[in-house]
Amino acid sequence: MAQASTVDVRPATVSRRSRRHRANSVALAFAAPALIVYAAFLLYPAIYSIRISFTSWDGLSPVMKYVGLSNYVKMFKDPVMKTAVKNNVIWALVTIFAPMVIGFALALAVNSKVYLRPFIRTIFYMPAVLPLVGVGTIWNWLFQPSGVINQLLALIGLGSLQNAWLGDSTTAIWAITIPACWVGTGFPMLLYLAALQGIPSDYYESARVDGASWWQQLRYITVPSLSAAHAIILALSLINAAKVFDLVFAMTNGGPGNATQVMGTWMYFNVFQSYNAGYGTAIAVVITIVAVLVGIPYVRAQAKAIR
Amino acid sequence: MLLVAAALWFSPLMALILTAIKTPTDFGQHGALAIPHSFTLQNFIDGWNIGQFGTAFQNSGLITLVKVPIGVVLAALLSFSLAKLKLPLRRVITFTMLMGLTIPIFIAVVPIFTMLRSVGLTNSLWGLLPPYLAFGLPFETLVLTSFFGSVPDEIIEAARIDGAGELTVFFRIMVPLSLPALTTVAILDAVATWNELLIALILLSSPEHRTVPLALLNFQGQFTTNFSGLSAGILIAIVPILVVYALLQKWIVSGLTAGAVKG
Numbered sequence: 001m002a003q004a005s006t007v008d009v010r011p012a013t014v015s016r017r018s019r020r021h022r023a024n025s026v027a028l029a030f031a032a033p034a035l036i037v038y039a040a041f042l043l044y045p046a047i048y049s050i051r052i053s054f055t056s057w058d059g060l061s062p063v064m065k066y067v068g069l070s071n072y073v074k075m076f077k078d079p080v081m082k083t084a085v086k087n088n089v090i091w092a093l094v095t096i097f098a099p100m101v102i103g104f105a106l107a108l109a110v111n112s113k114v115y116l117r118p119f120i121r122t123i124f125y126m127p128a129v130l131p132l133v134g135v136g137t138i139w140n141w142l143f144q145p146s147g148v149i150n151q152l153l154a155l156i157g158l159g160s161l162q163n164a165w166l167g168d169s170t171t172a173i174w175a176i177t178i179p180a181c182w183v184g185t186g187f188p189m190l191l192y193l194a195a196l197q198g199i200p201s202d203y204y205e206s207a208r209v210d211g212a213s214w215w216q217q218l219r220y221i222t223v224p225s226l227s228a229a230h231a232i233i234l235a236l237s238l239i240n241a242a243k244v245f246d247l248v249f250a251m252t253n254g255g256p257g258n259a260t261q262v263m264g265t266w267m268y269f270n271v272f273q274s275y276n277a278g279y280g281t282a283i284a285v286v287i288t289i290v291a292v293l294v295g296i297p298y299v300r301a302q303a304k305a306i307r
Numbered sequence: 308m309l310l311v312a313a314a315l316w317f318s319p320l321m322a323l324i325l326t327a328i329k330t331p332t333d334f335g336q337h338g339a340l341a342i343p344h345s346f347t348l349q350n351f352i353d354g355w356n357i358g359q360f361g362t363a364f365q366n367s368g369l370i371t372l373v374k375v376p377i378g379v380v381l382a383a384l385l386s387f388s389l390a391k392l393k394l395p396l397r398r399v400i401t402f403t404m405l406m407g408l409t410i411p412i413f414i415a416v417v418p419i420f421t422m423l424r425s426v427g428l429t430n431s432l433w434g435l436l437p438p439y440l441a442f443g444l445p446f447e448t449l450v451l452t453s454f455f456g457s458v459p460d461e462i463i464e465a466a467r468i469d470g471a472g473e474l475t476v477f478f479r480i481m482v483p484l485s486l487p488a489l490t491t492v493a494i495l496d497a498v499a500t501w502n503e504l505l506i507a508l509i510l511l512s513s514p515e516h517r518t519v520p521l522a523l524l525n526f527q528g529q530f531t532t533n534f535s536g537l538s539a540g541i542l543i544a545i546v547p548i549l550v551v552y553a554l555l556q557k558w559i560v561s562g563l564t565a566g567a568v569k570g
Contacts, residue, residue: 026473027392034385034444035400041441042407045418052417059417109309116309122556123313129552129559131502133520134545137527138319141537148322148339155340182319187563194564243411246504250524267413272509277417284413295409303402306390306453 046288052281059277071282081283084261087173091262092241094177095184100233102181103188108222111196121193125186132183136250139179140166143251166252169259176251176260180244188233195229196222235298242291263287327351327539334535354540357529362515363522364547370432370518371500374439379493381440382447383485387477389448390455391463401452407445412438412505420509434510435518439500447492450562454488455481491562494555501548519544 053071055064075081103124110120127135142148143165150162165175203221212220245264248254254261254269261269263283271280326339333345355361388394389401419438420429428434458481466476482489504520511521523544530537552559 023393024395027388027394030384030388030392030473030477031394031400034381034448037381037437037440038404038407038444041419041422041437042410042415042444043403045415045422046410048418049414059421106309106312113309120309120313121560122553123316125556125560126549126552127316129498129502129548130545131504131520131523131548133502133504133523134541137523137537137541138323140527141534141541142319142322144534147534151338151340182316190560190564239409243413245413246520249504249508250527264411264413268505271417281417284411284416287411288414291409291411292406295406299402299405299408302408302449303398303405306401306449306456307398 049281050285052278053285054282055278057278058275059271060275064278067278071279072286074279075282075286080258080261080266081263083258084263084266087260087262088241088244090173091177091180091244092238094174095180095241096234096237098177098181099184099188099237100230102185103233104192104226106185106189107192107196108218111193117193121186121190124189127179127183128186130183132246133250135179135183136247139176139182140251143175167256169256172252172256172260176247179251180247183247184237184240187236188229191229191233192226195226199225231301232298235295238294239291239298242287242294323538323542326535327354327542329535331533331535339534350535350539351543353533353536354526354543357536358522358526358540358543359514359517360519360522360526360540360543363517363519363544366432366516367501367519370435370439371497374436374443374500375493375497377436378440378443378447378496379489382444382451382492383482383489384477385444386448386451386455387473387481389452391458391460391476391481392473404445404448407442408449412442415442416505416509419506423510429510430512430516432511432516435503435506438506439503443496443499447496450492451485451488454485458484487558487561491558494551494558495562498548498551498559 052064054066054068056067056071057064106120106124110117144150145162145164145167149165153159153161163171166172199222203225204217207217207221243264244262245268248260248262248265249268252260254265258266264287267280267283267287269280270276270283322339325341325343326334327350328346328348329337329343330345330347330349333343337344385404389397394400415438423429423434423437462480462484463476466480471479501518502520503518507518507521508524511517514525517525523541526540526544527537530540
């Protein structure tokens with residue numbers, strides 16, 4: 001018996017191994033097309049950019065001269081970069097806080113009104129499907145000195161507050177975050193609404209039996225139960241705040257006088273308008289490091305969820 | 308309260324509509340918010356002609372129609388391999404692919420530009436295809452791998468015992484069972500492709516290649532004083548995507564929340 005089994009086992013292992021080998025190559029064949037495209041047009045360019053960021057390349061000439069870390073040192077002395085970083089931080093704070101709060105309030109309000117839900121969802125998510133350039137164009141038009149917002153202020157007797165919102169370097173960046181919130185509120189609302197459906201109703205029932213107030217139920221049941229949704233919204237808002245480009249580009253193009261530059265537009269301006277590809281790419285590397293660092297917990301959570 | 312908030316949310320588009328159907332004189336006298344004293348479609352005719360939106364719709368439509376099916380098929384094949392075929396290094400590959408959700412396009416634009424220039428694909432609509440595919444894959448793979456993972460292994464095993472190869476399993480079982488997920492991914496991908504700005508801005512320079520966002524940018528630059536013409540042009544540019552949204556929003560909403568809540 002013992003002998004027979006050793007004789008039997010060996011060919012079985014071999015064939016199992018070769019079967020596994022075959023299965024691996026089939027799996028690889030399915031994966032290869034996507035992996036090749038991803039490696040060639042995302043990973044490779046990203047790594048190549050790191051190399052460019054250590055040069056003084058203009059983006060055109062055939063030679064790249066290595067300048068070590070000087071592009072990165074330059075960033076610390078560049079006053080526009082300082083403005084840009086500050087604007088990205090303002091952007092992050094406003095576009096995290098306002099859409100989260102408004103989205104949460106809307107989700108709570110509409111959760112009990114089943115008949116209104118589809119309508120509210122449609123209206124509030126709608127701006128998010130528009131091209132951001134279109135959103136920028138609309139709000140550019142609303143913010144014009146003789147535009148709708150100033151007309152509205154005059155109409156309600158607040159004419160003294162009229163301003164050239166986008167032409168004034170103290171108000172411009174704040175003005176651009178308003179359309180960003182207009183666009184960004186729909187997603188948290190949808191997520192919160194979906195997550196609210198998942199809270200078992202007996203939590204609330206037993207809380208009510210124990211005499212918990214509306215506020216206590218909100219504070220101790222609703223808000224904590226939505227922690228997964230909070231985390232996703234926070235992560236995506238942070239990533240998007242690092243990536244902001246379209247709205248600023250379409251509305252002020254970084255002006256007036258660089259007051260609304262964000263890291264993305266300042267990178268674009270350096271590479272494609274003043275031919276400092278080396279410096280611009282170094283800015284891109286910094287944006288990427290920020291986006292990746294704030295995004296890693298989100299990516300890890302998603303990777304675990306699909307495993 | 309909710310209805311007031313909804314009205315407020317819709318008011319930018321309402322102001323746009325009210326202005327677009329007025330004559331410029333009416334707008335000058337009564338402003339954007341007044342009920343129109345006049346009605347005209349001339350603004351739309353002007354906006355259409357000056358904005359060259361016909362060309363832009365054609366270009367955006369073409370790149371979307373080509374990019375989305377290719378992207379979804381590539382992502383579906385990869386997702387099948389990740390979810391059901393025990394691809395070697397599965398964890399590393401999944402993580403690397405999902406990192407693409409956070410990597411900004413800025414980091415890749417300069418090399419992409421030089422790569423495409425070396426093969427003569429700058430200022431061509433087809434130059435957009437490779438970077439659009441690459442940057443679309445992470446999201447598509449996230450949703451599809453998650454969905455494929457929920458298809459019971461028993462169904463697949465049963466087919467394999469009946470002698471089905473993996474390609475048959477993919478096309479006869481995975482694809483039909485995953486049609487809702489595939490549709491959602493395709494729709495979200497189409498919206499993103501239609502709206503993309505940065506890569507198009509960098510690669511395309513001549514007017515006949517402009518996509519919708521580029522046409523809008525250019526249009527905005529030409530209409531600095533004629534608000535009625537401007538608002539009509541903006542409406543023309545955004546109406547197709549609004550119609551798509553109105554018709555397909557069920558898929559959009561389900562796709563956005565499906566993966567996210569359980570993560």
